[in-house]
Amino acid sequence: MPELRQNRFTKEWVIMATERAKRPEEMRVKREARPLSHYVETCPFCPGNEHLAPPEILRFSKPDGHWAVRVVPNKFAALTREGEPEWKIERSRRTIRGVGIHDVIVETPDHALTIALLPPERVQTILECYRQRFRAVSQDPRVAHITIFKNHGVAAGTSLEHPHSQMIATPVISSQVRQRLYEALRHFDEFGECMFCEMIEEELAENKRVVLASEYFVAIEPFASATPFATGIYPRRHMASFGDVSDAELSDLARILRTMLAMLYVGLDNPDFNYVIRTAPAEVAGAKYYHWYLSIIPRLTRVAGFELGSGMFINTVLPEQATAFLRGIDVEPLASAAD
Numbered sequence: 001m002p003e004l005r006q007n008r009f010t011k012e013w014v015i016m017a018t019e020r021a022k023r024p025e026e027m028r029v030k031r032e033a034r035p036l037s038h039y040v041e042t043c044p045f046c047p048g049n050e051h052l053a054p055p056e057i058l059r060f061s062k063p064d065g066h067w068a069v070r071v072v073p074n075k076f077a078a079l080t081r082e083g084e085p086e087w088k089i090e091r092s093r094r095t096i097r098g099v100g101i102h103d104v105i106v107e108t109p110d111h112a113l114t115i116a117l118l119p120p121e122r123v124q125t126i127l128e129c130y131r132q133r134f135r136a137v138s139q140d141p142r143v144a145h146i147t148i149f150k151n152h153g154v155a156a157g158t159s160l161e162h163p164h165s166q167m168i169a170t171p172v173i174s175s176q177v178r179q180r181l182y183e184a185l186r187h188f189d190e191f192g193e194c195m196f197c198e199m200i201e202e203e204l205a206e207n208k209r210v211v212l213a214s215e216y217f218v219a220i221e222p223f224a225s226a227t228p229f230a231t232g233i234y235p236r237r238h239m240a241s242f243g244d245v246s247d248a249e250l251s252d253l254a255r256i257l258r259t260m261l262a263m264l265y266v267g268l269d270n271p272d273f274n275y276v277i278r279t280a281p282a283e284v285a286g287a288k289y290y291h292w293y294l295s296i297i298p299r300l301t302r303v304a305g306f307e308l309g310s311g312m313f314i315n316t317v318l319p320e321q322a323t324a325f326l327r328g329i330d331v332e333p334l335a336s337a338a339d
């Protein structure tokens, strides 16, 4: 019997298709191995080609003086950095000038690497860049919300293969983000607690969907996961905004994120994936009702007509099975590559 599960944070229902459930290992994407070069002459993010990208905003260097992580404006930015986001309402039409900030975080000088293969201290540097830019951009009065995300692979929407992530700061808060804030606030008003803190406690006690638990973070396959192997990494300490993450937490997050991505890399054969930091907007940074987290979404299935038309997803891998599968993966042989 298939089971419908409700995502408490969005109120969306998901069909867990137990009848046609797949074994987790069947989700591995078969494709020809395509070894990447460590350097590509035309790549704007490879060392020596820095002039091909707009002027640098931030850089972290390695002990040898070469850069480790760079932040640059997106050359093909979705929003423009100059000007004021003026609202215009003309009868039924509502528009805002497209003002915002669109950064690219170049994660490593090596064109062929990926976070799963980087040493944890280098992953920490990437996260430090996120935090520094997030804090700086949060001060900009034109910015309403910040999304930090990564597209890995063609199925995840990447157009440049050099490892990078992006940050887009928008002059509005999207209705999807607002909806989640409302649901969390409603829960807080009714029960007097953060629904994320409650969920984390419940999952740790039940221990069926917890893949990894570290000192400061917990990686969970959500109970009503819409897609196979979607994973949330939640801070144990209540924090609404990613900007409030401490140094010790950031270093722990680097380790758990890298291990989680290594598990997917080994278990599912380097799948395409997105990850996104879902954080409270600056205006509700200290909120008791919202809890930031990092969501990893492997892109193993396609969104088709039913999903587009109904907003409901059919998941063919139970989160409990995905958890058991991931827990059994040994990531030790995946040695860190030096770059």
Ligand SMILES: [Zn+2]
Residues within 6 Å of the ligand: 039, 040, 043, 044, 045, 046, 110, 111, 162
């Ligand atoms: Zn490159």
Ligand SMILES: [Zn+2]
Residues within 6 Å of the ligand: 194, 195, 196, 197, 198, 237, 238, 239, 290, 291
């Ligand atoms: Zn919380």
